[in-house]
Amino acid sequence: MQRRIVFHVPSLRGGGAERVFVLMANEMARRGHEVTLFTWNGEGPNAALRSDAVHFVDLGIPIHGEGFGKPATIAGLWRSAGFYRRLKPDAVFSGPEFANLITALALNLGFSKAKFFPSFHAAAAIPSNDFGSKLAVLLSGLVAARATKAIAVSAGVGRDIAARGVAAGRIAVINNPLPPAAARTGQVYPWQAELTALGEGPVIATAGRLVGVKDHKTLLRAFAALLKTRPARLVLFGEGPLLGELEAESRVLGIASRVLFPGYVNDPAACYAAADLFVLSSTSEGFGNVLIEAMAAGVPVVSTDAPHGPREILADGKYGTLTPVGDVDALADAMGATLERPTDAALLRGRAADYTVERIGDQYEALLR
Template sequence: TTYRLADERVGVSAGVVADLASLAAIAPERFKIVHNPVYLSQDQPILEEAERVWGTSGGKRILTVSNLKPAKNHSLLIRAFARLLRSIDATLMLIGDGPLREELKMLARAEGVANRVVMPGFISDPKPFYLTADLFVLSSQYEGFGNVIVEALSCGLPVVSTDCPGGPAEILDHGRFGRLVPIDDVDALANAMAEALTTPTDRELLRQRAADFSPDKVAEKYLQLLFPDS
């Protein structure tokens, strides 16, 4: 009933709006979409510590940043990474912590890639890692929005994401600003990662896309909702 009484209803992505509309039995057209604001410090980061954590394995650097829980589907990423290594020398870093940490370590060992998978745990400021990576990958089964994709774009980092419910397709404009692959398709993810790592990227275009989700632009949209006649 709260949704029905509201003057405006807002979701952070079309996927969230669809869920809210179904939950409240209200037509999706009666909701507005205002994406999450995403901010990374503009201070010049110190990269030496990130370089140390990456280690000396060499090759391309693939990064993901998220809680290690089932919805993030890191097992898909590790399996796809194992296939990628057949043709491209690379290191995979999973920044974050969570209940699946040990299980994912076991999977990396089973896939024979444990020596190429780095799991440093939670890191409060991942910006130095975005700046020292070659590719960002999101392997989720669903997302509310996908702030980490915007964070990666803001650093000019190419992105591959599952086309999961929620924000990824909206952020990447259905493939214009990054590659989208079906959920749970190991081969598709491995192939998209290989393409992204071997294809030139317009990094400035990615930074410009990230600017669409700046706090100032998102605040402006909320102000338009609150004061439509101003």
């Protein structure tokens, strides 16, 4: 039965909930549903992923820094309520935290009878100084009361939101999907030549925002320790406020000539093709999309045992070594050992296949019944 579905994220600039919702909107539209992707600001790299079969509604609210500002947020709430009142959707999916609160309020203000599925992508261990996120946590009871079911991207995140008062029977654990495999374009990027110029040795890669929770300093220090035993190169794909600080750290450690910061690269296939090993050094990780993307490309992975996604994805270490959060020596040892004895690529690809868009789409569609 065809349903009228809305996927709402505030913008398309991020990489977690934003990418997931574009992928799931595409998948639900492919299955014959009437799907709208609804944003407050439609700019960002994830916009290019949207299928033409997905309707797009963008309020065009400017972003200032990391948010919209209080007056624009209040205006956006009222405009959102009007949007839901006019469209009369059967189901609304939202994320992340603050978008869940706004959507719950907007659905109530718009007198909408739509089923509501707020999604939770971050572990409770991730600290946030963002006013909106803090407010969303404080008012999580309102979201829980309006929700048909709450989607947790990992079992650990499910436990977190249950601890905040969401009834266990109203939590659906649905992992994030693996993006469809993108064909290599053959395009040549400047960073590839820069990587070659770093010299010999296997390439260790990571990808993500250059922010504190990713703990790239531990990765840099572990890489410095590894260089004492073997040649290697490190590339950190991503952008963020800590770029200058991390570049300075690499100089202090004396490894700047072996480390590359190419910025955000909107071609994951090229990034993983360059890597001999992928490392995630986060202190907290609700899921860990980059791990399954690397595994799908056949790239061995090492990760900190950050709550909660890595342990679930790597099946307690079956598919890649888990190291204690913040442990430089353990991370260096795991990187060296995995380079010496890489995990079988077929095993990694088989595990990544558990997270295809089609499989995750089945779970999303089941919520509509």
